[in-house]
Amino acid sequence: xxxxxxxxxxxxxxxxxxxxxxxxxxxxxxxxxxxxxxxxxxxxxxxxxxxxxxxxxxxxxxxxxxxxxxxxxxxxxxxxxxxxxxxxxxxxxxxxxxxxxxxxxxxxxxxxxxxxxxxxxxxxxxxxxxxxxxxxxxxxxxxxxxxxxxxxxxxxxxxxxxxxxxxx
Amino acid sequence: xxxxxxxxxxxxxxxxxxxxxxxxxxxxxxxxxxxxxxxxxxxxxxxxxxxxxxxxxxxxxxxxxxxxxxxxxxxxxxxxxxxxxxxxxxxxxxxxxxxxxxxxxxxxxxxxxxxxxxxxxxxxxxxxxxxxxxxxxxxxxxxxxxxxxxxxxxxxxxxxxxxxxxxx
Numbered sequence: 001x002x003x004x005x006x007x008x009x010x011x012x013x014x015x016x017x018x019x020x021x022x023x024x025x026x027x028x029x030x031x032x033x034x035x036x037x038x039x040x041x042x043x044x045x046x047x048x049x050x051x052x053x054x055x056x057x058x059x060x061x062x063x064x065x066x067x068x069x070x071x072x073x074x075x076x077x078x079x080x081x082x083x084x085x086x087x088x089x090x091x092x093x094x095x096x097x098x099x100x101x102x103x104x105x106x107x108x109x110x111x112x113x114x115x116x117x118x119x120x121x122x123x124x125x126x127x128x129x130x131x132x133x134x135x136x137x138x139x140x141x142x143x144x145x146x147x148x149x150x151x152x153x154x155x156x157x158x159x160x161x162x163x164x165x166x167x168x
Numbered sequence: 169x170x171x172x173x174x175x176x177x178x179x180x181x182x183x184x185x186x187x188x189x190x191x192x193x194x195x196x197x198x199x200x201x202x203x204x205x206x207x208x209x210x211x212x213x214x215x216x217x218x219x220x221x222x223x224x225x226x227x228x229x230x231x232x233x234x235x236x237x238x239x240x241x242x243x244x245x246x247x248x249x250x251x252x253x254x255x256x257x258x259x260x261x262x263x264x265x266x267x268x269x270x271x272x273x274x275x276x277x278x279x280x281x282x283x284x285x286x287x288x289x290x291x292x293x294x295x296x297x298x299x300x301x302x303x304x305x306x307x308x309x310x311x312x313x314x315x316x317x318x319x320x321x322x323x324x325x326x327x328x329x330x331x332x333x334x335x336x
Contacts, residue, residue: 003174003279007201007272027335032328033175037271038286044326049334056336092291096311099267103205104175107275111171118206123260135336143264158212160200166217167195168224168303 001111009156010106013115014069016148021052022074026112030147033108034079037101040093045082046101046142049135050075056134060144063130067119067144074148077105078131080139081122095122098142105145115150118143169279177324178274181283182237184316189220190242194280198315201276202247205269208261213250214269214310217303218243224302228312231298235287235312242316245273246299248307249290263290266310273313283318286311 031048039045051057052075060076061067070076079102081094106116121127122142131141199216207213219225220243228244229235238244247270249262274284289295290310299309 001171003169003171003275004197004201006171007204007276010204010206012206024335027333028328028330029172031333032326033172035329035332036175036178036324036326038178038180038274040288047332047334049336051336053336090288093288095263096267096270096288096290099264100271102264103268103271106206107171108175120208120258120261120264122264135334137334156204158200158204160196161203162196164203164215165195165199166215166303166305167192168217168219168221 006107006110010110011154011156012117013150013152014117015151016069016072016074016115017151018072020074020149022114022147029112030105030108033104034101037097037104039097040090041088043084043090045084045094045097047080047137047139049078049080049137051078059134060131064119064127064144067146069117069146072148072151073146077145077147078135079142079145080135080137081142082139095142102143102145109147113149114147117146119146174275174278178278179322179324180285181318181320182285183319184237184240184242184283185319186240188242188317190315197280198273198276201272202269205265205272207265208258209256211252211258213252213262213265215248215305215307217246217248217305219246227302228299232287232295232312235314237285237314240316240319241314245313245315246303247310247313248303248305249310250307263310270311270313277315281317282315285314287314
């Protein structure tokens with residue numbers, strides 16, 4: 001799929017075809033893309049958890065108020081971030097790095113025919129702490145990305161808004 | 169260009185063909201893509217400045233220590249963010265939203281044949297304040313993206329690292 005088409009046709013998907021198993025090679029392809037996102041000083045401050053276990057997905061839905069689409073999703077990809085030390089030139093950049101990595105996950109998934117939905121976690125402290133326990137990570141749970149085969153087809157939306165651009 | 173190829177072949181470009189003018193339609197296409205990035209509660213908390221004026225580009229190089237590639241770049245795209253109020257469910261999400269939008273700029277530009285380089289601004293307070301004066305924005309200058317026709321061709325790098333992924 002053309003990159004411009006992927007960007008323009010992607011929408012958040014909240015209904016998936018239940019019971020679909022995503023091949024491991026697809027997760028690896030999607031997460032390889034995630035790892036090729038740009039990051040401050042090329043620190044690549046991220047790790048990923050792929051959750052397919054239905055019980056763990058239920059736990060996630062209990063601690064996150066807007067993650068109900070996981071009922072039908074094939075899996076949740078959890079992006080976890082690692083802050084740099086204050087003295088590093090990359091200090092404070094990890095949330096934007098993880099944001100870029102999450103965007104790459106959405107687009108690579110779209111190219112493979114999957115739908116996704118990005119559910120915010122960080123900086124909500126309750127969600128971060130609860131998810132840290134579930135995933136058992138040393139990083140900071142940053143976002144949850146539901147993924148699966150779409151069972152809805154929302155129309156593209158959004159267009160160029162000249163009021164938001166200044167030419168200098 | 170295929171989305172997966174765009175993701176895998178993109179590198180930060182620091183040498184551009186000097187003197188190239190990018191058509192306004194291309195900036196509009198790139199910034200339309202930027203505006204289609206996902207954002208918390210779909211707030212789209214961003215604005216953009218496109219700087220082609222060589223004097224303003226010189227000012228930017230004076231206040232940012234790692235933006236020297238602007239010497240040969242055709243322009244700088246400056247992404248500015250707008251925080252939500254503390255009471256909003258989208259509070260604190262704007263840096264990750266702008267990170268996703270910046271990633272979309274890199275990929276749409278790649279699809280059009282342009283090279284880019286993302287230079288961090290936020291949360292460095294000195295850079296934020298100095299750039300706020302130069303761009304004259306009510307938002308928070310988030311990053312500078314140099315853009316132009318590449319005059320170097322760095323090999324793709326990065327690959328899937330299974331140590332960074334946990335399956336559950």
